[in-house]
Amino acid sequence: MRFHSPAIQYFHAVRRTGSIRAAARVLNVASSAVSRQILKLEQEVGSPLFERNARGLTLTTVGEMLARHVMNVLQDLDRFRSDVASLSGNWRGSISIACIESLTESVLPELIASHRGRARRVSFTLEVKGSADVLEALSRGEADIGIAMALRHPPDLRQVALKRFRLGAVVAREHPLARRKTVTLEQCLAFPVINALPELSIYHLLQPLIAQLSETPEPAIQANSIDLMRELAARGVGVAFQTQLGIGRLSRDSQLVFLPLDNAGSPVWSDLGIYVRAERTLPAYTESFLQELVRELGERERRENAAYPQTS
Amino acid sequence: MRFHSPAIQYFHAVRRTGSIRAAARVLNVASSAVSRQILKLEQEVGSPLFERNARGLTLTTVGEMLARHVMNVLQDLDRFRSDVASLSGNWRGSISIACIESLTESVLPELIASHRGRARRVSFTLEVKGSADVLEALSRGEADIGIAMALRHPPDLRQVALKRFRLGAVVAREHPLARRKTVTLEQCLAFPVINALPELSIYHLLQPLIAQLSETPEPAIQANSIDLMRELAARGVGVAFQTQLGIGRLSRDSQLVFLPLDNAGSPVWSDLGIYVRAERTLPAYTESFLQELVRELGERERRENAAYPQTS
DNA sequence: ATAGCCGTTGCCGAAACGGCATCAACCTGT
DNA sequence: ACAGGTTGATGCCGTTTCGGCAACGGCTAT
Missing domain, CATH: 1.10.10.10 (Winged helix-like DNA-binding domain superfamily/Winged helix DNA-binding domain)
Structure with a gap:
């Protein structure tokens, strides 16, 4: 063809x-x-x-x-091809996703597993990058769906959905802070903290808040891997910061505790955006998965905001 | 190329x-x-x-x-071509518009004249059709911009804007109704009326209202040309129905009077939609004209609603 | 039946395409 | 400064593709 x-x-x-x-x-x-x-x-x-x-x-x-x-x-040729194929019942194709690390622990694996269970003929390509690189890969046509921190996106991208999750401290079960419902940044800084390096967007979320504090926290550990930071926190090394998206499994095993951050009475939000090239019509199978992704993230957003209501 | x-x-x-x-x-x-x-x-x-x-x-x-x-x-190739041309200062291209008749009297001529005054190198193709045909021409790629009654549009079209205008009676200056501020349908039906044939969307706006009345009006004149109906009304033949969009010039000459319809205390709206093929990025010069069109129609909508406030 | 239009096909010359070998220009490491 | 490697561009030539011409069979309307 x-x-x-x-x-x-x-x-x-x-x-x-x-x-x-x-x-x-x-x-x-x-x-x-x-x-x-x-x-x-x-x-x-x-x-x-x-x-x-x-x-x-x-x-x-x-x-x-x-x-x-x-x-x-x-890209439109791809869509045409898949349209023709799905006409003869061949619901097959390949979806390329670029996303940030927060999604790799639970959201994407579960979603893809469930989707593959229903549509075996759809293959996936997954690439974990920083938020800026996710958007660039999308712009360059190297990915179909992008999930990144909701930065200002270039006009050639379309923001399909915007979901906000509470940023929180992640500590081991035995940590002194673990019994609290929420924590403030000051309370966290009394303990060793595991900081994100500037290449992670968590850094840019927390840095302005830390700068406002009078005392400068002692340097503890800095890392550029959300996965690594989580495992360190699980071993009691210190307090890590991330959204609850990334600690599904360890939280279920009760090794980790998630404590929403309280910044002068208001939550600290981490905005997650789902992106797609604007000048493009997605193939049916990609559109279908995209809808599931949006629904799932919306569901998690709803669940978390119910678990940690804003007035706490 | x-x-x-x-x-x-x-x-x-x-x-x-x-x-x-x-x-x-x-x-x-x-x-x-x-x-x-x-x-x-x-x-x-x-x-x-x-x-x-x-x-x-x-x-x-x-x-x-x-x-x-x-x-x-x-269509995207056309856009690319115009992008390249505008890079070297050659702001030229051609815009194809399909629209219903209401626009031909004043809106489009004025807008195009003013646009051509600024951008001489942009040529226009204008085709007047019924609302359904306008949408179909757009779907078939035979027009760039479509203006039609806001019917349910197919998913391959995008409704750029939706403007509502009051439907009203149009009568000659000497007509007995001419001194009123608004009229009801019953008041109009006491006089000879100029009806729209079913191929005009005005027919479908008025027919449900007429059906509700107890008395069946006597047949007077039926026509399928808004222009013709307006000229008949100007000569005192009867009462015509349309939006004020189409009677700009004759109204200025004070030959015609526009009386907003009052249907049991509420206005009768005529919804005008501006459409574009959804899976398409417009060339810069087309996008530019489209913005002017939307702005102009919005301006007229605002002016008319100010001239005939809903509470009258 | 005849005339006219339709899409298709065989034939052939012209144009476009791709592979190979080669060239000059440039960067890099010594 | 020099050699070795890499880059994109070019001339030559066989293969493929394209387009024009003419003819064929199928269909419709007169």
Whole structure:
């Protein structure tokens, strides 16, 4: 089903790999063929699409415009293909998800397992990144669905849903704070804390609050892995900070306790956004999974806010 | 700038014309070439795209899916082209509008004249149709912007804006009703009325109200042209019904009087929708005009509702 | 039956495509 | 400064694809 000019796919491959020869290797054709198609494209557009650097190619402004168009075409072609396939009962396809680490502990595994139980023919590609990288992967067409902290998103992305979860302290069951219902930041800083490094968005949520405090907390542990921070907290090393999304299993085993943060009487929110490329219609199977994802996150948001009502 | 496989454009032409030979004439190629490209497409999709009837071709279900994809591709290609052109200062393009008759008297002419004054390189194609036909032309990709009565629109269209205007009676200056501020339907029916035929949406707005009345009005004049009905009213033939949108000029000359309809104390609304194909990003110059259109209609809506406040 | 339109097919020349070998330009490590 | 590797571009040539012409069979309306 290749009824689009080879130039389109060649251009797409060159953009992704950043090199004509690398693209040729991926495409299993001679590099000269790729080079010629790119030259032909540039001649027809009437403007160079790449800047020829010594080490590979970089998109020009016009090139980026064409990249957008080509991405729209290829993604819509995918949708068309899946539409045709689902017509003959072949409900199959592949969904690529880019998300931040908070989702990996319980939300995504459970959701995908349940979805695969119903639709075996849908395969998944999962990539864990920082929030900014999630949005960029989405923009570059390397993922279908993105889940990230709700930063300001570029206009080529569409925010499908926005869910807010309470940020809280995570401590071991035996920790002195474990009996409280909520904690303030000051109370936490009396103990060793496990801080997030700046590459995690938790850092940017907490830093302004810490800066407001008079005393500077003693440095304890800094890490860039939510998973690692959680395991450290479980072993009583200190107080970690995250949303309840990431501690489902350990919390069930009663090893960890989640204590919502109380910042001068008001909760500290962590906003999670679900994103999709704006200029795109999703294949039916992707749209279906997306709906489940939104529903599940909404359900968790509701449950947590019921468990820890704002007036506490 | 033809970097898409000829099959795409051939398919598009065949879908529009409904015949291979007609498409070949439009494309200035031999019919055999078109036939072969269609056959090749069907082979690669693995399913027939057209039903070969004795008199031309009709899309199959798969064919309609491909038509959607091809429309997305070609419309997005247009946007890309205009993006590139506007980069080098060539702000040019063409906007195709399908709208109902109410807009032709004053809204569209003024808006287009003013827009052309600023952007000479943008050309317009205007087609006046019934509301249902406006939506269909939009779905079929034959228009960029559609203005129609706000019916239930198909999911492949996006309602950019919804403006409501009061339906009213239109009478000549000398008409006995002309001194009133508002009128009821019964008051109008005491005089000869100029009815809309069912192909006009005004018919469907008024018919339910007329049906509620005890007496059946005597038939006077029925017409399917808003323009004609207005001119008849101006000559004192009877009472016509429409929104104030269509009587700008004659009203300024004080030949016509607009009397908002009062139906048991509440106004009769005529909802006007502005539509665009959903799976599409508009070229910058089209988007720009669309914004002006929405703003202008919003302005008129505001002005009229101020002139005839609901509590009258 | 005839004339006209329809889509399809065989044939052939023209254009486009891809592979191979080669070139000049550039970066990198010594 | 030099050699080795990598980059994209180009000339040559066989293969594939495309498009025009003419003819064929199927269908409709007169």
